[in-house]
Amino acid sequence: MLITYRKNVKDKWDKLLFHKIETQMFNTTVSMQLCQMGTLLNGHWFREIRKHAQTEHQTAIITTHPTLKIEEIAVKMFSRWTQENFFKYVIDNFDFDKMIEYGTEPVNAKLTIPNPEYKVLTYNLKKENEKKARLQARVFKQLDDITTIDIEHLTNKIAKNAELIEKINVHDREIETLKAKRKSIPTRITVAQMPETHRYNKLKQESKKLKNAVIMLTYRAESALYAAMSEFYNDKEKDGRMILKEIFTSDADIIPDFENKTITIRLHSLSTPRANKAVKKICEFLNKTETCFPYTNLILNYETVAL
Numbered sequence: 001m002l003i004t005y006r007k008n009v010k011d012k013w014d015k016l017l018f019h020k021i022e023t024q025m026f027n028t029t030v031s032m033q034l035c036q037m038g039t040l041l042n043g044h045w046f047r048e049i050r051k052h053a054q055t056e057h058q059t060a061i062i063t064t065h066p067t068l069k070i071e072e073i074a075v076k077m078f079s080r081w082t083q084e085n086f087f088k089y090v091i092d093n094f095d096f097d098k099m100i101e102y103g104t105e106p107v108n109a110k111l112t113i114p115n116p117e118y119k120v121l122t123y124n125l126k127k128e129n130e131k132k133a134r135l136q137a138r139v140f141k142q143l144d145d146i147t148t149i150d151i152e153h154l155t156n157k158i159a160k161n162a163e164l165i166e167k168i169n170v171h172d173r174e175i176e177t178l179k180a181k182r183k184s185i186p187t188r189i190t191v192a193q194m195p196e197t198h199r200y201n202k203l204k205q206e207s208k209k210l211k212n213a214v215i216m217l218t219y220r221a222e223s224a225l226y227a228a229m230s231e232f233y234n235d236k237e238k239d240g241r242m243i244l245k246e247i248f249t250s251d252a253d254i255i256p257d258f259e260n261k262t263i264t265i266r267l268h269s270l271s272t273p274r275a276n277k278a279v280k281k282i283c284e285f286l287n288k289t290e291t292c293f294p295y296t297n298l299i300l301n302y303e304t305v306a307l
Contacts, residue, residue: 003068003076006048006060007042018052023071025079036070049073086219092247104201110190116198119184125175132171139164153301170212222248225282232281235274243275247282256298263298269306277304 018033033052046062049070061077229236255264283302291300
């Protein structure tokens, strides 16, 4: 069974065929204009589901699943956007794909990879074809430029063309040699078949896995605060994430009070009055949760020095 996008769809279905369907996506009720038809692609029959957007764009999905409801198919595909946006955001803002530990470890010797030698030969073959094409273009241009019957002029043109043609022949021979050599080697090999000096290794993974887990938790905490901003910040969609990022990267004082069993997190002033107002509301929201600092009985209290 498969569910995937159908790309580069040119035709448009009549919008009167689409019906409004409500369904659940991440505990939220969403409505979509959906339509389903059958379609034949390369001799195979698929169910095709399309979503009609307000911009008149139609997003096409195809599936071989015979019974899954069209709204469930749409949710399964469109929820991928959330996942893709998540990874794009954490890569851009949390250095999700950066290494935090130096060192390498062996790659599975049975793993198959593209043959590096084959790739080098393919690259050289491409370059030879490009050089040959440039010489051929020069020959064709000189032939097109011949507009006179002057014998001396024609003789010079023929001599120049002869030199170019000889160079083209040299490239032809080199191209045939490269093709024959490339044909004699496999396109893929195992890591064990690579020369010892060029054998692949991989970066150590354990600390990166831990870092990625921390990043995911951080992102979820940020997203929870972002969702909570809807109650008190009207421009959340515009710059809510930017304000949160500024909070996380700004200075703050940590003031423990063991007598009153609190830990005060005092945030310094941010760059704009608008951001400071949002921070005050965020502090009020967090203080209502009366969250204890882990492994202590000290309640976290948030405040800002901004007026």
